[in-house]
Amino acid sequence: MTITSPQGFRAAGVTAGLKASGKPDVALVVNDGPSDVAAAVFTTNRCKANPVLWSEQVMQGNKAKAVVLNSGGANCYTGPEGFQNTHASAELVADKLGIGAIDVVVCSTGLIGEQLQADKLMAGITDAAAGLSTAGGPAAAEAIMTTDTRSKEALREGGGWSIGGMAKGAGMLAPALATMLVVVTTDAQVDADTADRALRAATRVTFDRLDSDGCMSTNDTVLLMCSGASGVTPDEAEFTARLTELCHDLAQQLLGDAEGADHDIAIEVVNAATEDDAVEVGRAIARSNLFKTAVFGKDPNWGRILASVGTTNAAFEPGALDVAFNGVWICKDGQPGEPRDKVDLTERAVSVIVDLKAGEEKATIWTNDLTHAYVHENSAYST
Amino acid sequence: MTITSPQGFRAAGVTAGLKASGKPDVALVVNDGPSDVAAAVFTTNRCKANPVLWSEQVMQGNKAKAVVLNSGGANCYTGPEGFQNTHASAELVADKLGIGAIDVVVCSTGLIGEQLQADKLMAGITDAAAGLSTAGGPAAAEAIMTTDTRSKEALREGGGWSIGGMAKGAGMLAPALATMLVVVTTDAQVDADTADRALRAATRVTFDRLDSDGCMSTNDTVLLMCSGASGVTPDEAEFTARLTELCHDLAQQLLGDAEGADHDIAIEVVNAATEDDAVEVGRAIARSNLFKTAVFGKDPNWGRILASVGTTNAAFEPGALDVAFNGVWICKDGQPGEPRDKVDLTERAVSVIVDLKAGEEKATIWTNDLTHAYVHENSAYST
Numbered sequence: 001m002t003i004t005s006p007q008g009f010r011a012a013g014v015t016a017g018l019k020a021s022g023k024p025d026v027a028l029v030v031n032d033g034p035s036d037v038a039a040a041v042f043t044t045n046r047c048k049a050n051p052v053l054w055s056e057q058v059m060q061g062n063k064a065k066a067v068v069l070n071s072g073g074a075n076c077y078t079g080p081e082g083f084q085n086t087h088a089s090a091e092l093v094a095d096k097l098g099i100g101a102i103d104v105v106v107c108s109t110g111l112i113g114e115q116l117q118a119d120k121l122m123a124g125i126t127d128a129a130a131g132l133s134t135a136g137g138p139a140a141a142e143a144i145m146t147t148d149t150r151s152k153e154a155l156r157e158g159g160g161w162s163i164g165g166m167a168k169g170a171g172m173l174a175p176a177l178a179t180m181l182v183v184v185t186t187d188a189q190v191d192a193d194t195a196d197r198a199l200r201a202a203t204r205v206t207f208d209r210l211d212s213d214g215c216m217s218t219n220d221t222v223l224l225m226c227s228g229a230s231g232v233t234p235d236e237a238e239f240t241a242r243l244t245e246l247c248h249d250l251a252q253q254l255l256g257d258a259e260g261a262d263h264d265i266a267i268e269v270v271n272a273a274t275e276d277d278a279v280e281v282g283r284a285i286a287r288s289n290l291f292k293t294a295v296f297g298k299d300p301n302w303g304r305i306l307a308s309v310g311t312t313n314a315a316f317e318p319g320a321l322d323v324a325f326n327g328v329w330i331c332k333d334g335q336p337g338e339p340r341d342k343v344d345l346t347e348r349a350v351s352v353i354v355d356l357k358a359g360e361e362k363a364t365i366w367t368n369d370l371t372h373a374y375v376h377e378n379s380a381y382s383t
Numbered sequence: 384m385t386i387t388s389p390q391g392f393r394a395a396g397v398t399a400g401l402k403a404s405g406k407p408d409v410a411l412v413v414n415d416g417p418s419d420v421a422a423a424v425f426t427t428n429r430c431k432a433n434p435v436l437w438s439e440q441v442m443q444g445n446k447a448k449a450v451v452l453n454s455g456g457a458n459c460y461t462g463p464e465g466f467q468n469t470h471a472s473a474e475l476v477a478d479k480l481g482i483g484a485i486d487v488v489v490c491s492t493g494l495i496g497e498q499l500q501a502d503k504l505m506a507g508i509t510d511a512a513a514g515l516s517t518a519g520g521p522a523a524a525e526a527i528m529t530t531d532t533r534s535k536e537a538l539r540e541g542g543g544w545s546i547g548g549m550a551k552g553a554g555m556l557a558p559a560l561a562t563m564l565v566v567v568t569t570d571a572q573v574d575a576d577t578a579d580r581a582l583r584a585a586t587r588v589t590f591d592r593l594d595s596d597g598c599m600s601t602n603d604t605v606l607l608m609c610s611g612a613s614g615v616t617p618d619e620a621e622f623t624a625r626l627t628e629l630c631h632d633l634a635q636q637l638l639g640d641a642e643g644a645d646h647d648i649a650i651e652v653v654n655a656a657t658e659d660d661a662v663e664v665g666r667a668i669a670r671s672n673l674f675k676t677a678v679f680g681k682d683p684n685w686g687r688i689l690a691s692v693g694t695t696n697a698a699f700e701p702g703a704l705d706v707a708f709n710g711v712w713i714c715k716d717g718q719p720g721e722p723r724d725k726v727d728l729t730e731r732a733v734s735v736i737v738d739l740k741a742g743e744e745k746a747t748i749w750t751n752d753l754t755h756a757y758v759h760e761n762s763a764y765s766t
Contacts (some may be wrong), residue, residue: 047693047701079718112686213672216694290598298760303495311431311599318430335462379680
């Protein structure tokens with residue numbers, strides 16, 4: 001269950017010395033075809049890292065033959081020298097593989113505002129190219145970790161084809177400067193338009209709804225590479241469904257490993273007038289530090305939820321709102337409902353349901369609690 | 384330097400027993416006139432507390448003869464019974480003072496989702512009415528405290544008139560469920576339109592730009608009462624200037640006492656295309672948990688600032704941004720500038736300047752760092 005499980009892919013993960021810890025920090029994933037169709041979504045942050053600026057150019061052609069990823073440095077806000085390092089990475093990969101640099105996506109993660117050590121990076125890329133194998137997926141997944149405590153991989157099977165994935169980070173396809181990088185591989189035969197539609201559909205309801213700490217990264221990238229090596233062209237709806245399942249699986253792994261978190265919180269907003277309303281309400285709650293600290297304190301503080309709902313433009317009547325924690329409706333019609341001591345928040349998984357009573361749409365946003373460990377990890381990260 | 388310093392006002396603060404701590408929890412402020420002109424601004428949260436719903440009705444007439452405030456319970460999300468308690472408070476004050484209930488503003492602060500103990504509250508109001516005096520300002524300021532570690536008062540003098548103020552809370556005229564309540568008194572002769580314009584002008588650049596933790600309260604109220612007892616009608620510009628100074632003073636006292644904060648951070652955004660752009664950028668930075676934890680860790684992490692700027696719609700070029708911490712320009716043109724070890728963040732006061740190089744407008748947003756103590760205080764608050 002890794003990115004080299006689908007046919008047509010080789011990968012490697014090596015130690016280049018970019019990380020002070022001496023752990024693996026350069027990964028390479030190659031699509032040996034026959035197809036080189038690819039799709040990608042990038043951070044919407046306007047201050048983008050150099051690898052994102054480069055990779056957006058690569059993806060103009062809707063194809064990619066390789067992706068090189070490094071941890072130990074985000075190569076962000078590093079100016080022309082930083083862009084040159086990204087470009088040189090792609091050039092070196094292209095040279096080793098006999099392809100064009102414009103076919104090579106580049107991803108970086110780590111501290112921002114510092115130059116990568118170019119000599120170590122280039123040596124690492126050379127090593128990775130020499131070490132490529134169809135068993136290299138797990139090593140690649142390990143090499144992209146930063147503050148992750150474990151590598152994240154997933155696999156879904158179709159009829160004669162499969163989709164593999166790896167991910168790092170603790171955030172959403174926007175949030176968390178603990179950048180999220182995701183590489184998904186498939187041996188299904190998929191054309192460029194289908195790949196793009198399927199990837200956007202899958203990320204919209206998975207990574208896009210993961211909002212660990214509301215902070216948007218400069219480096220987030222989700223890349224889908226399609227080798228076509230299975231020779232099977234799947235039904236688009238089925239392909240999208242399996243891809244969405246895989247992205248959900250990876251997103252939940254990211255949530256479960258979020259920096260310093262004690263709780264994984266699923267905020268389900270139901271009976272909204274529109275899906276956008278449901279997402280807006282869920283995201284407002286997910287970004288309330290007072291709500292998040294309350295969950296850390298095992299306090300089912302529904303008042304802080306209503307206060308967050310009240311900051312949105314969604315359709316609802318304040319006196320009609322219901323809120324449940326772990327299935328106990330402790331707020332009914334904007335007032336105290338069942339006794340709050342019936343709610344047990346000792347488990348890591350927490351369910352919050354907010355009933356807007358304004359329509360029939362719904363959405364789920366996933367977030368984490370705000371803990372002492374979050375403060376510790378993020379106040380000490382660069383020192 | 385208190386709300387009873389201007390002529391025409393009496394106040395009291397008493398212990399009604401609403402707080403488990405046994406500290407003072409009911410305050411009453413009376414305007415003896417001759418004028419009863421008043422102005423107010425309330426939270427923009429759509430889920431408003433009962434006292435806000437009531438007081439918005441009172442202020443339709445642009446006048447108020449008294450304000451009764453309680454700590455020990457926000458009377459929010461308490462339904463019709465809660466509204467009845469608010470109404471009964473106003474009725475009792477009116478009865479004791481021989482005025483109409485519709486002339487009585489009501490403010491509450493404390494936990495939300497719980498009914499006030501009406502019998503204790505009513506007994507407290509009776510005591511407060513009996514104890515009104517022209518020396519009662521400091522007692523009133525003390526009785527509205529919740530998690531505040533000290534009471535907040537201020538005074539500004541005009542030519543023959545003055546403005547007094549008291550405040551409680553740790554947040555902004557929006558943020559912080561640690562509700563912000565502010566009562567301002569003046570003996571200047573001011574008409575209703577002038578009072579309203581002056582109060583909105585003053586709060587717009589003071590309380591509105593205090594963003595301690597990005598959470599909008601359900602109870603926030605800023606009330607200005609004008610007795611006219613000095614007999615002096617000030618120039619509107621001068622009155623607005625003194626009122627703005629007073630509000631700034633109180634806002635800085637709130638910032639300095641914010642829950643669990645180690646640092647007070649002034650984020651000044653300069654050379655913006657519009658003032659709105661400057662406010663949007665400042666607020667985005669103030670709401671970044673990663674920036675706020677970095678300051679707690681004494682880390683001048685300008686990368687997290689640029690990442691926040693990148694989430695806004697303000698006019699700027701990513702490669703042109705400059706950032707200074709305490710006067711040291713450690714980011715120039717979107718790249719590393721002066722050495723970061725020249726920045727010393729050991730003092731409580733922190734200055735951040737972001738130069739957008741897109742125009743000539745500017746704005747300052749004040750916030751706090753995100754600390755272990757914040758997490759502790761807000762995870763344990765209701766338990």
